[in-house]
Each structure stands twice: as structure tokens, then as C-alpha cells.
Amino acid sequence: MNFYLQFNWSLFCIAFGITLLISFIMGIQGRSFYMMHLVIRKFSIIDFEFPASAQELASVIKDIFSLPTALTKKTLRALKSQLYLDFLLMPAIFGSIFILSMKVSGKMLYFGHGLFATLAWLQCIAWLCDVIENVYLLNKIRPEPVVSSPAVHKAYGILEIIKWGVPLLTTVCSFAAIFYYWLTGSYSDSSLCFLLITVIELIVFFGLKRLTSKTEKQKLDDFLGSNQL
Amino acid sequence: MPESIKSQKRKGATLDINDFIQHADVLECVSELKAQFTSENPLVVSDVLDKNGNQYVNLVQKGGGVLGVALVGYTYILELMGIRFLRLAGTSAGAINTALMTVIDKKENAKSLSILKAICELNFFNLVDGHPAARWIIKKFITHSDFTSRVKKWITWIILAAVFLIAGDFIFLGLEHKFQFLSLFTKLFFVLTGFYFLIISLIIFYLARLSKRLKNSGYGINPGNYFYDWIKNQLISNEVRTVTDLNTKASTLPELHLRVDNPEGTASLKGDVTFIASELVTQNKIQFPEMCFLFRTKDQIDTLQPAGFIRASMSIPVFFESYMIDNIPCTSDEIKKAWLDTMDEPDPPSAARFVDGGMLSNFPINIFYNAKVVSPRLPSFGIDLDDSKPDETEKNATAWSLLGYVGRMFNTIRFYYDKDFLLKNKVYEKGVGKIPLADYNWLNFFLSDQDKINMFIRGAKAATQFLKEFNWEAYKNNRTVMQMALNKEKDSESKK
Numbered sequence: 216m217n218f219y220l221q222f223n224w225s226l227f228c229i230a231f232g233i234t235l236l237i238s239f240i241m242g243i244q245g246r247s248f249y250m251m252h253l254v255i256r257k258f259s260i261i262d263f264e265f266p267a268s269a270q271e272l273a274s275v276i277k278d279i280f281s282l283p284t285a286l287t288k289k290t291l292r293a294l295k296s297q298l299y300l301d302f303l304l305m306p307a308i309f310g311s312i313f314i315l316s317m318k319v320s321g322k323m324l325y326f327g328h329g330l331f332a333t334l335a336w337l338q339c340i341a342w343l344c345d346v347i348e349n350v351y352l353l354n355k356i357r358p359e360p361v362v363s364s365p366a367v368h369k370a371y372g373i374l375e376i377i378k379w380g381v382p383l384l385t386t387v388c389s390f391a392a393i394f395y396y397w398l399t400g401s402y403s404d405s406s407l408c409f410l411l412i413t414v415i416e417l418i419v420f421f422g423l424k425r426l427t428s429k430t431e432k433q434k435l436d437d438f439l440g441s442n443q444l
Numbered sequence: 445m446p447e448s449i450k451s452q453k454r455k456g457a458t459l460d461i462n463d464f465i466q467h468a469d470v471l472e473c474v475s476e477l478k479a480q481f482t483s484e485n486p487l488v489v490s491d492v493l494d495k496n497g498n499q500y501v502n503l504v505q506k507g508g509g510v511l512g513v514a515l516v517g518y519t520y521i522l523e524l525m526g527i528r529f530l531r532l533a534g535t536s537a538g539a540i541n542t543a544l545m546t547v548i549d550k551k552e553n554a555k556s557l558s559i560l561k562a563i564c565e566l567n568f569f570n571l572v573d574g575h576p577a578a579r580w581i582i583k584k585f586i587t588h589s590d591f592t593s594r595v596k597k598w599i600t601w602i603i604l605a606a607v608f609l610i611a612g613d614f615i616f617l618g619l620e621h622k623f624q625f626l627s628l629f630t631k632l633f634f635v636l637t638g639f640y641f642l643i644i645s646l647i648i649f650y651l652a653r654l655s656k657r658l659k660n661s662g663y664g665i666n667p668g669n670y671f672y673d674w675i676k677n678q679l680i681s682n683e684v685r686t687v688t689d690l691n692t693k694a695s696t697l698p699e700l701h702l703r704v705d706n707p708e709g710t711a712s713l714k715g716d717v718t719f720i721a722s723e724l725v726t727q728n729k730i731q732f733p734e735m736c737f738l739f740r741t742k743d744q745i746d747t748l749q750p751a752g753f754i755r756a757s758m759s760i761p762v763f764f765e766s767y768m769i770d771n772i773p774c775t776s777d778e779i780k781k782a783w784l785d786t787m788d789e790p791d792p793p794s795a796a797r798f799v800d801g802g803m804l805s806n807f808p809i810n811i812f813y814n815a816k817v818v819s820p821r822l823p824s825f826g827i828d829l830d831d832s833k834p835d836e837t838e839k840n841a842t843a844w845s846l847l848g849y850v851g852r853m854f855n856t857i858r859f860y861y862d863k864d865f866l867l868k869n870k871v872y873e874k875g876v877g878k879i880p881l882a883d884y885n886w887l888n889f890f891l892s893d894q895d896k897i898n899m900f901i902r903g904a905k906a907a908t909q910f911l912k913e914f915n916w917e918a919y920k921n922n923r924t925v926m927q928m929a930l931n932k933e934k935d936s937e938s939k940k
Contacts, residue, residue, distance in 0.1 A: 254770075254795075256660055261653065267575040327631060383642060391638025395631055398617060 219332050221321065222314045224409035230311035231413060235420040237304040242424065244300070246434045247293035249286065250278035255435065260297065263352055264375050269368035276360040289438065294356065298349045305345050309338040312382050312389075319392045322401070331392070334385040344378040459564040459893050461557055465520065469901045473908040477525055480912060487525055488916045490822040491703040492713060494528070494552050500700065500713075501825045501875075503529045503545075504809045507536025507802040508829035509760065509886035510568060513896050514879045515541045516559050517903025518827045523554035525911060530822060532694070533718035533808050535801040538827070539757035543675065543750075546690070546717040547682040552698040562678060563896070568889045571674075574666035577654060582665070582763075586888050602644070609637040662797070664765025668755060671764075676751035686746040687733050690717065706821050713821070720801030720808045721756035724766070725793040726783075729804040731811065732756065738786060739769050739796060741778045756798035763887065770795040803858060809872055810865040818931070819924045823916065826876035827903075833882045871922040877910030879903050 248258050258275060266272035279290050313335045320331035351371065355361075363371065396402050429437070464470065481487040492500040501522075505515050515538060528551060534542030541559065548555040572579050584591045616630035658665065684690050694717040700710045719732045730738070732753035736745050748769065756767035773779050774792040783792040801808075812824040844852065866873055879902050884895065891899075 265653075323631070325628075383646075384639070387638040387642040388635045391634045392631060394638075395617075395634040399620075399627075399630075 218336070219320060219328075220317050220335075222317055224318070224406055227311055227314040227318070228409055228412045228416070230307050230314060232416050233307040234304065234311055235416055237300060237307060239420060239423055241297050241300055241304070243427070244293045244297045246429070247289050247438055249282065249290055249435070249438055250275060251281035252278045255282070255286075255439075257431070257434075260294075264348070264379075265372075269363040269365065272355070272368075273360040273362045276356055277358075279356075280358045286438070291356065295353065298353055301345070301349055305342050309342045309345075309382065312385050313338045315389045315393075316385050319389045322396060323392070327392070331385075331389065334381075334388065337381045338385065341378050341381040344374045348374055348378060459896065461560045461564060463564075463893070463897055464517070464560055464900045465557070467897060467901060470517070470520075470904045473521060473904045474524060477521070477908055477911060481525070487911060488703075489527060489825075489911070489914060490916065491706060491920075492530065492700055492710070492822045493703055494698045494700055496526075496552060498526045498528045498552055499822075500528050500530045501822050502531040502812045503533070503542075504807065504812065504824065504826045505532075505534035505538030505541050506807040506827060506829045507534070507538045507758070507800065508806075508831060508881070509537055510888055510891055511829045511831060511879075511881050511884055511886050511899065512537025512541055513563060513891075513899040514829060514881055514903035514906075515827050516556055516563065517900035517905075518877065518879060518907040519545065519903075520556035520560070520900075521904050521907035521911070522825070523556050527825075528552060528554075530697070530713060530715050531717075531812060533720070533811050534757075535720040535806050535808055536758045536760070537829075538807075539719040539754050539801065540675065542717060542719065543754045544678060546694050547679050547684045549682075550698070551696065551715060560900075566674065568891055570670050571668075572666050572889045573668070573670040575654060575657065577650070578665045582887075583890055586885055587890055605640060606644075609633060609640050613637055662766050662768075663762055664759070665762060666764050668759065668764040668767070671758065672751055672755045675754050676749065679751055684750060687736055687748050687750055688746055690733055690750040702821060706819060708817060708819075708821060710821075718808065718811055719753045719757040720805050721753065721759075721767070721798040722801055722803040724797045724799060725795065726787060726789050728787050728789075729801070730756075730796075730798070731808075735786065737782045738779070738792070739772050741773055741776055744773075757801045759799045760887075761799045761803065764800075767798040768795055769798070772796060805861050806858065807862040809862065809876070810869075813865070813869065813872075815927070815930070818927045820920055823875045823919050823923075824872060826872070827906075828876050828878045829881055829886075830878045831881045831884065831886055869926065871919065871926050874914070874919050874922065877906050879906040 245259060248260070249255050250258050252274075256278075258278075262275050263272065266275065279294070280287050282290060316331045316335035316338075320328055320335060323331055348371070477487070488499070490499040490501050494500070503519075503522075505512075505519075519541070529545060530551070532542045532546055534540070544559045544562065545555050548558045569579075569583075572582060574582075588594070612633040613630070616626055616633055620626045620630050661667065679685070679690070682693075684693055695715045697713065697715050700713055702710055716734070718734060721730045721732060722728075723730045733748075733750065736748055740748055752767060752769065756769075759765070759767050772792060772794050774794045779792050780790070783789040807826060807828060809824060809826045866876075881899065881902060884899065888895075
């Protein structure tokens with residue numbers, strides 16, 4: 216396999232579109248993320264990804280099981296399905312970043328050429344970290360979660376840093392480079408329509424989010440349903 | 445010293461109780477007192493005695509964060525001089541010491557050494573059990589006096605870096621039209637700028653997460669779970685598991701007799717314990733465990749955890765999460781009546797939220813005042829942690845910073861409740877010993893072992909000074925005169 220790959224922008228648009236679609240669905244699932252910590256409180260998947268301590272991760276899981284049974288089931292269903300859906304998101308999101316970085320690499324010369332291609336391939340490591348993280352969390356979610364040892368928790372923290380750090384760094388550096396080419400006019404006319412497609416995808420994504428947005432109170436009422444405490 | 449306590453050192457602990465009690469200054473305090481109070485000139489502080497000759501007093505201990513270590517030094521000396529405690533009360537750190545003095549051993553035995561042992565085994569920094577970032581910030585702010593100026597410097601550097609990178613982008617972008625070879629630098633600057641904004645965004649995101657976390661935790665940086673578990677274990681290891689156990693332990697007295705005749709006798713003497721907490725939902729001062737009936741019906745009282753009362757009393761706002769008591773049976777007639785009778789509150793809450801009792805009464809000496817007693821049988825002692833700094837700017841009303849101004853307003857409200865009582869009942873001041881601790885920060889949970897020893901010594905010295913000066917007969921007379929004057933005033937008012 217070649218280290219430097221050529222892609223068409225259309226592939227990026229497809230991968231990016233799928234990323235936005237799955238993110239939208241995950242956002243809706245996230246509305247059912249509640250736990251019982253003295254009172255019913257919201258949590259986000261970030262609480263699972265960056266817990267302050269191994270104990271805290273276990274506490275959040277325990278707090279989910281502290282909800283009334285019907286609500287625990289609701290939250291668990293949403294949480295687990297989000298983690299499973301994440302397996303579908305991974306190829307789309309890491310794929311789109313891979314393509315973006317490879318496209319930038321293709322325009323670069325010398326050092327930049329190699330750097331961006333390397334950043335693109337590093338997405339495979341981030342993807343692997345994401346897979347391990349999801350498997351770890353899916354195993355962890357149980358009524359009496361085991362508190363991980365400090366070594367395991369530290370490894371989990373490093374995994375998260377790689378999972379988030381690599382794609383973020385690649386995306387930002389790639390956008391910075393693209394921004395440079397935009398300002399210097401070093402782009403082909405044909406790429407403009409793909410830029411337009413990407414913008415439209417973003418507008419549709421944010422438009423849908425806005426249309427389906429709810430207040431915190433509405434979200435809680437929806438979550439509680441007939442289980443009003 | 446009990447053999448079981450002698451020279452016990454926790455694994456990894458750097459302190460031993462001998463480091464405190466065998467310190468030259470503490471030994472000097474003891475020898476001074478022994479020299480002054482001999483069999484010919486005994487120490488007399490109360491008329492209530494047990495069969496071993498121990499004298500009984502009521503004791504109130506002031507709150508003050510980590511300064512509470514000094515309280516142990518004070519009580520150590522009192523106990524060493526044969527003073528025991530009938531009724532105990534405290535707020536915050538004072539509540540912790542009060543709780544331990546209540547539950548450890550029997551009333552007639554000294555407890556300070558056991559408390560000291562618990563302190564030796566406790567790593568204070570573990571009490572700061574919040575997010576690692578919050579712990580780091582708290583530590584830096586408390587242990588580095590120049591941390592604020594250091595933060596200002598960091599912010600300046602961050603702004604300068606942004607200016608430098610953006611300027612570089614513009615300059616190289618402009619220059620590369622004339623000098624093609626500079627395009628490499630332009631690209632480099634663009635990538636670095638992107639990287640810079642990524643870092644800044646991550647920092648902002650992280651801070652936003654921390655602030656959201658703070659909001660979700662009810663605006664408390666530290667959950668206080670470590671403390672709760674610690675104090676709960678201390679209670680359980682002393683056979684106190686329920687509110688009933690706590691009340692039983694506090695009220696179990698040895699056989700008492702009076703040194704001199706008093707119309708009140710000894711029958712009405714009772715032992716109890718009080719922890720002060722501030723309740724925010726109904727905005728009241730709560731005295732635990734006495735007011736437990738506000739939160740549970742009689743048959744359910746033991747569903748409350750006594751460790752929670754101390755946790756509630758020490759919930760320094762923002763520093764610790766509030767303590768909550770939920771599932772209050774607010775629709776029950778018993779609870780409704782309790783709230784109406786006690787707090788004039790017709791609509792009891794379903795959940796109560798507590799913060800540090802020091803917000804309302806950091807030195808609750810007033811709870812020992814009994815208007816029915818004319819001639820006291822025993823005094824009310826108080827231990828005041830005096831951390832007020834002799835700073836000239838404090839007196840200069842125009843020199844305060846905004847923070848200083850807000851602080852002064854807050855403290856005026858906070859301290860006046862207790863101050864007002866002492867102003868109106870000056871005799872109680874004669875039972876109060878002050879421990880000077882102006883050079884210590886009450887929130888410094890990163891105390892060195894030497895700091896702990898020094899605070900203990902300050903407590904011991906203050907107690908020594910207090911005992912040397914305390915005159916029970918004068919106290920008793922003043923208290924009697926005060927009460928007679930009050931009763932006279934009351935009588936003439938009722939006649940009118």
C-alpha cells in the first residue's frame with residue numbers, strides 16, 4: 216500500500232455527511248443521559264471519557280443504576296446504543312480526517328508532504344483507541360462497576376488523549392493549511408463545488424439540530440415520561 | 445497515656461502523637477500548670493465533679509478549617525488538668541473535634557490523645573477530594589502567595605503569542621508574493637496558528653467543563669466524600685452508627701456530685717452534643733442532632749446518618765459540596781407540626797441543603813445559656829480560633845480592595861450573631877480562651893507536619909494561659925449577678 220494516497224473530494228463529502236448524520240442521531244440519544252446523584256442530573260459521554268478518577272467513572276455508572284428501574288433501562292439503552300453507533304461513526308469521522316489530511320499532504324512539498332500524510336495515517340491509531348475505549352466502557356457498564364486500578368485508569372486516560380488529540384491536531388493543522396491555500400488562491404475551481412456541498416451539509420446539520428432542540432426542562436420531562444418522581 | 449495509644453504511627457504517616465505531646469513547649473505548659481496548681485492550691489473550674497475528682501464544664505469549639513488542630517492542643521491541656529466535658533457544641537472544624545470528643549471512650553476519660561492519633565493518621569490533603577485540576581488550582585493559590593501574579597503573567601504570554609502568530613501570518617503572507625521562498629514560513633505560521641487556537645479552544649473547553657461540573661455539583665469544588673467516610677468510620681469504630689447511638693453516648697454520664705451546695709442539685713445535669721449547620725432551603729440555623737425531628741418522623745430518626753451532621757456543619761460553601769438530606773416526609777402531620785412549631789414554617793421542604801454552620805454561628809456559645817439557672821454549677825468554656833490579622837488596612841475603611849470590602853460585609857453578617865450574644869452576656873467571655881493563629885490560613889489543607897505541631901502547641905499554650913487566669917468563683921458570681929439582674933428586669937417588665 217502506498218504511503219501517499221490520492222482521493223477525490225467527493226469521498227470526503229460523503230464521509231463528512233455520514234459523520235454529521237450519525238452525530239445528529241447520537242445527540243438525540245444523549246437526551247436520555249441522566250443519572251441519580253441526590254437528584255436527577257444530566258451527564259454526557261464526556262463524563263465517561265474524561266473522569267477525574269477511576270472512582271468517579273464507577274460512581275457515574277452506579278448513579279445511572281440508582282435511577283428508578285424504568286429510567287435506568289432508558290438511560291442504559293440510550294448509552295449502549297450510542298456506544299454501538301460510535302462504531303459506525305468511527306470509519307466516517309476518522310476517514311474524513313484521513314482524506315482531508317491526505318489532500319493537504321498532496322498539495323504540500325518536502326516536509327509538509329510527509330507530515331500531513333503521517334498525520335493522516337495516525338488516524339488508524341486514534342480509531343483503534345476509540346474501539347478499545349468503547350469495548351472498555353461497554354464492559355464497565357453494570358450495576359456494580361469495578362473500580363479500575365490506577366495503572367488501568369492512567370492507560371485509559373492516555374488512550375483518550377490519543378483518541379481526541381490526534382484527530383483534533385490533524386483537523387486543525389489541515390484547516391490551517393487549507394485556509395492558507397484559500398488566501399493565496401492556490402485551489403482548483405472544481406474543488407469549490409465540494410466546499411459548497413460541505414457548507415450545505417453543515418447548514419442542514421445545524422438547521423436540524425435547531426429544529427429538534429428542546430429546553431433542559433422539556434428534555435427532563437420527555438425522559439421522565441410517565442415516571443414523574 | 446493509654447498503652448493502646450502510645451507511639452502508634454500509621455503506615456506511611458510521618459507524625460506520631462509523641463511529636464505533639466512530648467514537644468518541649470507542651471511539656472513546659474504542663475509543668476507550669478503543675479507548679480501553679482498543687483494540692484494546696486488546686487485548680488478549681490467547676491462545682492460538678494465525678495468520683496475521680498474530674499471537674500465538668502460545658503465546651504464550645506469554634507470553626508476554622510484546618511486551624512482545628514489547635515483545638516486538640518487546647519483540650520489536651522484541659523483534660524490533662526482533670527477537666528471533662530458535660531455538654532459539647534461546635535461548628536465546622538469545632539464540630540469535628542466535638543464529634544470525636546463525644547464518641548470516643550466514656551465521658552470521664554480523656555479523649556484528646558485518641559483524637560490526636562486520628563489526626564496523625566489523616567492526610568489533610570485527602571479532604572480536598574475534588575477534580576485534580578481544582579485541587580491543583582486550590583493548592584497553588586493557597587501555598588503560593590504570588591500565584592495570582594503568575595497567572596496574570598501566563599495570560600499576558602498567551603495574548604502575546606496570539607499577536608505574534610497572527611502578525612507572522614500576515615507578514616509572511618504579504619512577503620511571499622515578492623519572495624517565493626518565504627511560502628514555507630507562511631505555511632508553518634498558519635499551521636502553528638491553527639495549533640495555537642486548538643490549544644486555546646481545549647483550555648476554554650476544559651474550563652467550561654469544570655464550571656459545568658461545579659454547577660452540577662451544587663457549586664461545591666470538593667464532594668467531601670473522603671471526609672464523610674472518614675468521620676463515619678471514626679463514629680462506627682466507637683460504636684456510634686445511628687442518631688440514637690450518638691444521643692446515648694452524649695448523654696451517658698458518670699456519677700456526679702457537687703463541690704458546694706446548689707439548689708439545682710445534679711439531677712438536672714445532662715450531657716449532650718450539638719453541631720451547627722446552616723440550612724439554605726428554609727434559611728435556618730439547624731442544631732444537630734436535636735433538630736432531627738424536622739427531617740424524619742420519630743420512628744425513622746435512625747435513617748439519618750450522624751456523620752452527615754458533621755459533614756453538614758463543615759460544608760464550607762463553594763470549597764465543599766453542600767450536604768443534602770432528602771426524602772423529608774414533608775406531607776406528614778408530625779413533620780409539618782415540627783416545622784411550624786420550631787421554625788414557623790408551614791410548608792416544610794422535601795429536601796434540605798446544608799452549608800457550613802459558621803455562616804450563621806461559628807461559635808455557638810449561646811446554646812449553653814439557660815435562663816432558669818441563677819447560680820451556675822459549671823461554667824461554659826469556649827475555644828476561640830483567632831485568625832484575625834493585625835493589618836492596618838483593615839482599620840482603614842478607604843483602603844480596601846473590592847474583595848476586601850465584600851469580605852468585610854460577609855464577615856460582619858457572619859460573626860455578629862455570636863458577637864451579639866457575647867456583648868450582652870459578657871460573663872461568658874471569661875470562659876473563652878483565644879488561640880492566636882493569624883499566621884495560618886484556615887483553608888491550607890497542605891499543612892506541613894511542623895505546622896500541625898505548632899498549631900497544637902499554640903492551643904496548649906492558650907489553654908495554659910486560660911487556666912492560669914480563670915477564676916471560677918468570680919465567673920460564678922458574675923453569672924449569678926447577671927442572671928439576677930435579668931430576672932429583675934423581666935419581673936418589672938411583666939409587672940408593667
